[in-house]
Amino acid sequence: MSMPETATARPAVLDVKGLSAGWGPMRVIHDLDLTVFAGERIGLVGLNGHGKSTLFQAIAGLTGWQRGSIKLNGYEVGRTRSQGPGRYTHLIVRRGLALIPQGDEIFHGLTVEEHLDSGAFTKSAWAERGIRKKRILQIFPPLEKLMKIPVGRLSGGERRMVSIGRGLMSDAELFLVDEPSLGLAPKIGRSVVDALMAVELGGSAMVIAEQNVALLEGSVDRIIGMHAGKLKGEASASKSMSTERS
Numbered sequence: 001m002s003m004p005e006t007a008t009a010r011p012a013v014l015d016v017k018g019l020s021a022g023w024g025p026m027r028v029i030h031d032l033d034l035t036v037f038a039g040e041r042i043g044l045v046g047l048n049g050h051g052k053s054t055l056f057q058a059i060a061g062l063t064g065w066q067r068g069s070i071k072l073n074g075y076e077v078g079r080t081r082s083q084g085p086g087r088y089t090h091l092i093v094r095r096g097l098a099l100i101p102q103g104d105e106i107f108h109g110l111t112v113e114e115h116l117d118s119g120a121f122t123k124s125a126w127a128e129r130g131i132r133k134k135r136i137l138q139i140f141p142p143l144e145k146l147m148k149i150p151v152g153r154l155s156g157g158e159r160r161m162v163s164i165g166r167g168l169m170s171d172a173e174l175f176l177v178d179e180p181s182l183g184l185a186p187k188i189g190r191s192v193v194d195a196l197m198a199v200e201l202g203g204s205a206m207v208i209a210e211q212n213v214a215l216l217e218g219s220v221d222r223i224i225g226m227h228a229g230k231l232k233g234e235a236s237a238s239k240s241m242s243t244e245r246s
């Protein structure tokens with residue numbers, strides 16, 4: 001996939017340097033570097049247990065411990081953090097992060113519309129929630145007729161659309177989407193991932209973690225492999241990017 005011509009001039013939305021992170025005595029992420037530019041959609045691919053979710057959680061300040069630098073829109077949100085998962089997550093979210101976790105993080109009694117509204121939690125997103133909901137319904141048309149239905153009554157695929165839609169309602173600049181197709185029938189999983197490809201990023205960026213590389217191939221700007229807590233294939237990805245840019 002070709003990069004936009006202006007990519008070199010685009011700012012880094014996420015700039016991770018020397019990140020190590022883990023849970024208790026276990027180190028899952030090993031001295032990892034990752035830069036994501038505005039407007040980029042990146043696929044993070046790796047087998048179960050190789051650290052994709054832990055990387056996302058480290059960026060969100062949710063791992064047991066982490067060290068290294070994590071810059072979100074130029075602001076350091078990694079180094080200054082003391083121990084304690086979740087202690088600074090609200091500040092990181094305020095700096096522009098939306099983490100859409102694995103599985104369905106939903107409240108069964110709330111309707112689809114209430115979920116989408118709850119994603120527009122900043123003042124500016126709330127003021128624009130009508131327009132934002134319309135945009136979500138363009139991305140996930142099956143939700144339109146379900147807006148007043150409690151989420152507990154929806155199918156797995158519909159629930160996944162709600163949980164992703166809720167994340168997209170925020171005015172974040174970095175969207176981390178963890179295994180959007182997980183547990184869904186292949187056809188439904190493919191339609192959910194295709195919907196993510198249709199999201200207009202503008203100046204924001206998206207990283208999609210997936211075990212199934214075929215779902216992302218040909219659709220994202222870069223695919224980065226993850227193995228045993230390290231990124232693989234980043235060099236060849238940057239090589240092809242620089243080739244395409246020249």
Ligand SMILES: Nc1ncnc2c1ncn2[C@@H]1O[C@H](COP(=O)(O)OP(=O)(O)OP(=O)(O)O)[C@@H](O)[C@H]1O
Pocket residue numbers: 023028046047048049050051052053054055102179
């Ligand atoms: N909350 C947690 N507490 C303790 N260990 C964890 C926690 N979350 C993940 N781990 C461990 O960290 C390692 C990496 O798991 P992680 O979930 O980050 O991998 P993944 O590549 O995202 O795979 P998956 O598709 O299963 O989510 C595994 O050994 C896992 O058991």
